[in-house]
């Protein structure tokens with residue numbers, strides 16, 4: 225059972241299509257630790273700590289440590305900007321993170337920069353990839369497919385092949401939240417996103433490819449903000465979130481998980497550690 229724990233105060237990038245609602249106060253990590261405790265009481269087994277960029281806050285390490293020591297599979301999603309090459313960061317990554325997600329949205333700095341609004345970000349991610357690989361971490365590259373980069377997706381695939389992450393997750397643009405107000409710029413009713421996704425291979429060398437269409441991701445996981453507000457995708461409107469209330473109120477998490485199930489093969493295999501597979505054989 226998986227939950228997403230998002231930091232929704234602000235982000236170090238300003239992606240125009242981003243569906244994270246940045247409407248909350250700066251995180252108080254004593255509260256966020258209590259949010260995690262509520263998720264643990266509810267029996268989650270996997271957590272994605274995402275953003276904004278959680279690594280903007282040095283306390284991400286304590287949060288990841290709590291999750292890991294409680295036995296969770298810890299997936300950290302970051303844009304990489306806050307991930308500094310220090311001994312303490314490396315130690316935390318090695319000790320507490322099972323899977324690390326980083327974004328690459330094009331085969332070069334210029335296409336990636338069009339999607340992320342920041343051309344220099346491409347080199348930051350490539351730099352992070354170079355030293356993260358030495359830690360032996362499982363890396364997941366995330367690519368959002370939009371009208372702007374769909375035609376270059378096969379070239380991006382060749383870059384991903386050369387970087388050889390464990391997983392390449394390719395996400396169809398989803399006009400949710402504030403990012404949905406710019407839909408005309410990123411979505412393509414004529415079908416270029418669908419066409420680009422259909423041409424992708426399911427494997428690139430040793431890299432497994434996950435193709436995530438928006439209708440398949442709907443109602444697969446609850447999202448919990450750093451202050452404890454819980455929301456899910458709306459059952460009646462695929463392009464909206466449905467707020468459920470505070471994690472500290474009775475029944476809110478139960479309602480969230482009763483609405484969300486993730487039966488996808490990708491979800492099961494993404495959160496299985498190699499050792500678990502061996503033990504099961």
Ligand code: SF4
Nearest residue numbers: 235237239242275276
């Ligand atoms: S898509 Fe990710 S990196 Fe971009 S603004 Fe949203 S949270 Fe930040």
